[in-house]
Amino acid sequence: MANILERPLITITNIIWSFDRATQQIQVLLVKRAHAPFKDSWALPETFMRANESADEATLRLIKEKIGLTLTEFHTEQLATFTDRRRTTDERALSLAYMTFLPEMSPLQAGYGATDARWFTFGFLKKTYQLSNQQLHFQTTNATADQYYQKLPATKSAEQLAFDHQWILTVACQRILNKLDYQPNILMILGASFTLREARTIYAIFRKTTLNAIDNSNFKKTHQHLFLEAGTTSQLRVGRPARLYRLKPQN
Amino acid sequence: MANILERPLITITNIIWSFDRATQQIQVLLVKRAHAPFKDSWALPETFMRANESADEATLRLIKEKIGLTLTEFHTEQLATFTDRRRTTDERALSLAYMTFLPEMSPLQAGYGATDARWFTFGFLKKTYQLSNQQLHFQTTNATADQYYQKLPATKSAEQLAFDHQWILTVACQRILNKLDYQPNILMILGASFTLREARTIYAIFRKTTLNAIDNSNFKKTHQHLFLEAGTTSQLRVGRPARLYRLKPQN
């Protein structure tokens, strides 16, 4: 009986988001894999779950390993679990995927299992989202899950993310978009407080539109119930100083 | 290195929903466990994932084992993955939780690992939902995940569902409620086609209100975009025969 029970490897895959205030761009962390499979391919940061470690603790350890950051307060939420057998080529592995929203853009250090670690700028291109770092570009897909996994074995190449990470990234973007109007946790990448303009910047990218296409007055009226005023104002650019807001704690 | 990697058991937990047209009640399947741990406790149907079996295939096998039903067409969707170490008492096990919406209420047969299998009527009681079968009652919780798992080790009793199934059920109800207005897959338990009254019956229960509190005229206007007319009318009760609708295929 025990033999037919499979005990596959449990991989924690983490999509780590942050925000670059200097360029007002959303960033996603990718690492270059040091080992096979997919050696030298870019991938979402992963780690194996260890004994006596919860998924949350594994996520925390992953962040510490990959970017040398020990956060006291940060937000991680479960995305989904990916179990399709075609997602790995050799030994079977399930992926428990999480998303982490870092309140700042930390400098990176490539940790165990990676020869490089970089922030990729998150944007959009026609109908898909895109991660860019200099000449490197990775796009999300418009395929369905069935379509994607069917074609996956044939699409192995250096231009693609490792494993099914393109699909995981696609699901992540869709989830964030869906939650923008009622639980915009993605705004946590703006840190403790933010201006309405910064919030609109993020909304604009996920909605594949421009900042100016989102009217500030209307945005305030429709989303203010999600925010709390954070009193003081900042002063970084020309024009009238903006008020600061912070995310209203949910529930 | 390999030794520190944990390979916990992978449990597939399935919340199986159906609808009893005779009594117009929502039903959830529970089984009585044949083996330790939680021997003789009621629980959500579970199975271990086997080698060379995807989570979807395991779900299909579980339905076949528990209720002897081989469906060609049915809908299963992922709920979440539960990894808290406190969820099991002995060996650690992750739970990949899925929801299945059966298009009919099948007769049951207790399969392997269960001494009994019954449909429980789904209703609500004050602030919680409740599963009832004669003198048996199981409620959802209003605690947070942290609160729930902290108290879990102390709450083992025959009056409670096994493991953290109370929490899994709570998350499931919340998910269905959240999706009622944009992707009401729960309506699949009504079968291929349904009347607006039947749809309102389901909405009423999840919203913890009464059927008559949901105005038929307004319900049609606000939710018609989710449905397609299924032409003919049924004739089962007094009054004007109702039109039939079916769920609009998503995307």
Add this chain to the structure above:
DNA sequence: TCAAAAGTGTTCGTAGTACACCCATGT
């Protein structure tokens, strides 16, 4: 013919959109 249930239509209030106008700062 009356009750019950389904379907249609009308009014009203609220919430989102478009847009004009005022305010505060840097150059």
Add this chain to the structure above:
DNA sequence: ACATGGGTGTACTACGAACACTTTTGA
């Protein structure tokens, strides 16, 4: 002073809620 961006206010529109009214069946 003027350009830039933030903030306020107003008119218009759309959609959901409340509810009256009509239609179709069974008893």
